[in-house]
Amino acid sequence: MSAETLARPAARRRGGDLAVWLGPLGIAAAVIIALITLAALFAPLIATHDPDIGSVVQRYQGPSAEHLLGTDQSGRDLFSRLLYGARTSLFGAAVVVLLAGGGGAVLALVAAWFGRNVDAFLGRVLDLLFAFPNLLLAILAVAVFGTGLAQVTIALAISYVPYTARVLRSVALRERRLAYVQAAELQGLSGLVVSLRHILPNIVPQILTGAAINFGYAMIDLAALSFLGLGVQPPTADWGLMVSQGKDSLLQGYPQQSMLAGTCIVVAVAAFSVIGERLGGRKAGGRA
Amino acid sequence: MSTTAENVIEISGLCKQFTTGRGRKRRTVRALDDVSLTVADGSCLAVVGESGSGKSTLARVLVGLERADAGEVVLAGRPVAQRPRRAERRARARDVQMVFQDPSGSLNRRRTVEAAIGEVLAAHHRVTGSDARRRIDDLLDQVGLRPAHARALPGELSGGQQQRVAIARALAAEPRVLVLDEAVAALDVSVQAQVLNLLAEIRRARRLTYLFITHDLSVVRQVSDEVVVMRRGQVVERGSTDQVLDHPRHPYTVLLRDSAPRPGWRPRLSINSDISSDTAEAEA
Numbered sequence: 001m002s003a004e005t006l007a008r009p010a011a012r013r014r015g016g017d018l019a020v021w022l023g024p025l026g027i028a029a030a031v032i033i034a035l036i037t038l039a040a041l042f043a044p045l046i047a048t049h050d051p052d053i054g055s056v057v058q059r060y061q062g063p064s065a066e067h068l069l070g071t072d073q074s075g076r077d078l079f080s081r082l083l084y085g086a087r088t089s090l091f092g093a094a095v096v097v098l099l100a101g102g103g104g105a106v107l108a109l110v111a112a113w114f115g116r117n118v119d120a121f122l123g124r125v126l127d128l129l130f131a132f133p134n135l136l137l138a139i140l141a142v143a144v145f146g147t148g149l150a151q152v153t154i155a156l157a158i159s160y161v162p163y164t165a166r167v168l169r170s171v172a173l174r175e176r177r178l179a180y181v182q183a184a185e186l187q188g189l190s191g192l193v194v195s196l197r198h199i200l201p202n203i204v205p206q207i208l209t210g211a212a213i214n215f216g217y218a219m220i221d222l223a224a225l226s227f228l229g230l231g232v233q234p235p236t237a238d239w240g241l242m243v244s245q246g247k248d249s250l251l252q253g254y255p256q257q258s259m260l261a262g263t264c265i266v267v268a269v270a271a272f273s274v275i276g277e278r279l280g281g282r283k284a285g286g287r288a
Numbered sequence: 289m290s291t292t293a294e295n296v297i298e299i300s301g302l303c304k305q306f307t308t309g310r311g312r313k314r315r316t317v318r319a320l321d322d323v324s325l326t327v328a329d330g331s332c333l334a335v336v337g338e339s340g341s342g343k344s345t346l347a348r349v350l351v352g353l354e355r356a357d358a359g360e361v362v363l364a365g366r367p368v369a370q371r372p373r374r375a376e377r378r379a380r381a382r383d384v385q386m387v388f389q390d391p392s393g394s395l396n397r398r399r400t401v402e403a404a405i406g407e408v409l410a411a412h413h414r415v416t417g418s419d420a421r422r423r424i425d426d427l428l429d430q431v432g433l434r435p436a437h438a439r440a441l442p443g444e445l446s447g448g449q450q451q452r453v454a455i456a457r458a459l460a461a462e463p464r465v466l467v468l469d470e471a472v473a474a475l476d477v478s479v480q481a482q483v484l485n486l487l488a489e490i491r492r493a494r495r496l497t498y499l500f501i502t503h504d505l506s507v508v509r510q511v512s513d514e515v516v517v518m519r520r521g522q523v524v525e526r527g528s529t530d531q532v533l534d535h536p537r538h539p540y541t542v543l544l545r546d547s548a549p550r551p552g553w554r555p556r557l558s559i560n561s562d563i564s565s566d567t568a569e570a571e572a
């Protein structure tokens with residue numbers, strides 16, 4: 001019972017464990033995510049040209065010292081557009097994941113705290129939302145509120161809530177039954193305090209796992225909506241929109257734009273799902 | 289037995305059923321079947337009985353974690369509300385606290401000992417800062433822990449230490465009654481003895497009332513003045529500890545006593561088959 005027995009070997013080991021736990025594929029995925037995030041953050045510093053301004057005389061150029069990845073149908077620098085495109089793609093997906101995770105966590109905590117009828121009612125509402133495919137809900141929102149990144153982002157976030165809420169509800173319920181929550185209840189703490197101070201921190205790992213997994217899906221869905229012309233509007237640079245705008249050039253024998261933007265989407269989505277899987281795998285293996 | 293005025297716990301006609309499953313698998317269990325009992329202020333009542341006899345359900349209804357189907361609980365002179373409001377729950381916390389069986393589950397794994405106890409002090413006594421630190425050290429000292437343990441997370445403590453923290457947290461609210469549901473069952477025998485002694489000391493020092501739930505008869509004599517024996521949700525026997533343990537009147541108590549392992553104990557098949565035939569008959 002001395003102070004020495006209170007040492008925290010777990011904390012010291014954490015750094016080394018991380019690499020082992022991620023594995024080569026996981027490390028590659030983490031590096032890719034880090035690079036994309038840096039590219040998005042520092043796009044104005046890295047970009048060689050203004051992403052939205054081109055000159056028609058310079059259209060469809062191949063890679064050169066001036067234009068590292070060539071130019072598009074309007075003579076805009078593709079490298080710069082990809083960098084700026086990372087911004088909208090990541091930002092949109094981040095907002096979706098944030099809102100969906102937050103909404104799901106709130107519903108899960110409410111269901112777990114009140115239980116019984118409230119839990120059953122929320123379950124019904126979620127089942128109803130489950131019935132709508134994500135993209136359909138987003139398209140419906142566009143029909144009502146008009147096109148734009150904000151509209152589709154919020155609509156997608158709502159359509160993701162049932163997924164996050166379902167998983168988080170079961171973890172929150174498990175915590176709710178543990179003695180520490182009942183001890184807090186017996187101390188006379190309010191439901192809000194018990195939920196936020198005690199239960200929430202203990203379901204954060206699952207919130208993060210869900211966020212990592214959903215991030216990839218959100219990127220694909222947003223890219224698809226932009227591709228359909230419902231999300232990000234031209235001339236803003238966005239990967240999904242770039243794939244769509246490259247369509248015509250594709251037919252004329254200039255596939256770079258669609259291919260580069262498509263590759264960015266695939267690589268980013270793959271990286272996020274690998275990380276999500278690692279997080280999920282650890283939880284699944286850690287306890288059951 | 290004492291007069292009403294001195295009873296800090298009065299339970300009368302408590303019933304509680306649980307229904308599980310649906311359709312043909314639907315089953316109803318009578319966890320509490322017309323339970324009445326009183327506990328005198330400052331005494332320790334042990335509740336014994338085999339697994340599933342309703343001991344935990346009794347404790348949970350008593351502290352207000354579970355609602356009874358019928359019956360009444362009067363704690364410290366006031367009836368326990370079935371749907372307590374927030375203010376009621378806060379006030380109740382100063383009457384009764386509970387220590388749970390599972391030491392690791394009864395502490396939030398992400399909060400330090402200090403945070404766990406400090407939260408109670410802040411909520412009930414508006415004590416914060418250096419005053420709280422002093423109170424926390426005091427409480428830790430009372431349960432046999434050192435100030436260094438205040439910074440520890442539950443995962444860094446042994447089961448016995450965790451249970452001591454849970455006891456300290458319960459004491460922080462300064463309740464009159466402490467309900468201990470198998471509070472030492474998860475600890476090994478030597479640690480069990482330490483914690484039991486500690487609990488006895490605390491009770492004497494603070495004039496607390498204990499409701500001590502256990503399925504382990506060997507523990508009972510160490511802690512309690514009186515014993516009630518529960519079986520299938522009913523109280524089958526009540527009396528002073530010595531009387532019940534040395535001269536049990538109900539055959540079930542005899543069975544419980546004789547099937548408790550003790551030094552030199554040898555399993556007797558006849559008793560084991562007695563119990564199983566008994567249980568089978570109950571379920572038929």
Ligand SMILES: Nc1ncnc2c1ncn2[C@@H]1O[C@H](COP(=O)(O)OP(=O)(O)OP(=O)(O)O)[C@@H](O)[C@H]1O
Pocket residue numbers: 306307308317318319337338339340341342343344345346503
């Ligand atoms: N939440 C619940 N839902 C359904 N049945 C329950 C519930 N809680 C208790 N029971 C049932 O009620 C009966 C009494 O359970 P209780 O936990 O009170 O017994 P116990 O005496 O504490 O047993 P143990 O010594 O194993 O802790 C058991 O048959 C149990 O299965």
Ligand SMILES: [Mg+2]
Pocket residue numbers: 343344345469470
């Ligand atoms: Mg029990």
